[in-house]
Amino acid sequence: QKEVEQNSGPLSVPEGAIASLNCTYSDRGSQSFFWYRQYSGKSPELIMFIYSNGDKEDGRFTAQLNKASQYVSLLIRDSQPSDSATYLCAVNPTSNTGKLIFGQGTTLQVKP
C-alpha cells in the first residue's frame, strides 16, 4: 500500500462548480497535511496546510481533515480554468521532520 494515495484523474468539472480532491494516508500518527498545486512544467506551489481535524478555509479553497478515517480533502469553490493543474497531497509522517511524503497527484481540468 502506498503511503499517500490519490486518484490520478483527470477530474473534470465545469467552470463555477466545486472541485473535490481526495487523499488517504497510511501512517495513523501523521501530524500535518499539505496541498500543493503544480502547473505543467512548473514546480509545486503550496496552497493549503492543515493540522487539526475539521475544515480550514482560505479564499476559494477548503481543506478538510479526518484523522480517524485517515483522509484529507481539498475543495475548490467556483472553479476557474486557471485552477486546471495537478494537485499533490503531502503528509508529514510521525517523525515530524519536514520529510513530506507526496501522493502521485490528481489532475484537475476545469472546462469553460
Add this chain to the structure above:
Amino acid sequence: DAGVIQSPRHEVTEMGQEVTLRCKPISGHNSLFWYRQTMMRGLELLIYFNNNVPIDDSGMPEDRFSAKMPNASFSTLKIQPSEPRDSAVYFCASIGGRGKYFGPGTRLTVL
C-alpha cells in the same frame, strides 16, 4: 525574496558523465530537501539537510548519487556516472514560515 534558486534549469548529458545540480535555499531557511520527479514514480524525496547536516539520505537511489551542503546558502546534488534512468526533474526545496517551498527544478536528460 528571490525564492529557492536552482541551476542549471536544463541539463542534457551523455551516459557516464558526471552531473552536478546546484541549489540556493531561501535565506533563513535551515532545512533543505532534494526531490526527484518522474511520471512513473511521482515526487520522491532523495535527501534532506537540517542546519547543513544530512539527516536522512534513505531516498538516494544508489552510490552514484551524492549530496553536500557546505554552508547554509548552497547545496549540490551530484550523479556520477549518470545513466538514462536518472532522467527526471530534480527539485530543491527549503522549509520556513508556513511550509516547504520548491525551486523551479532542473530538468535532467541523460542520453
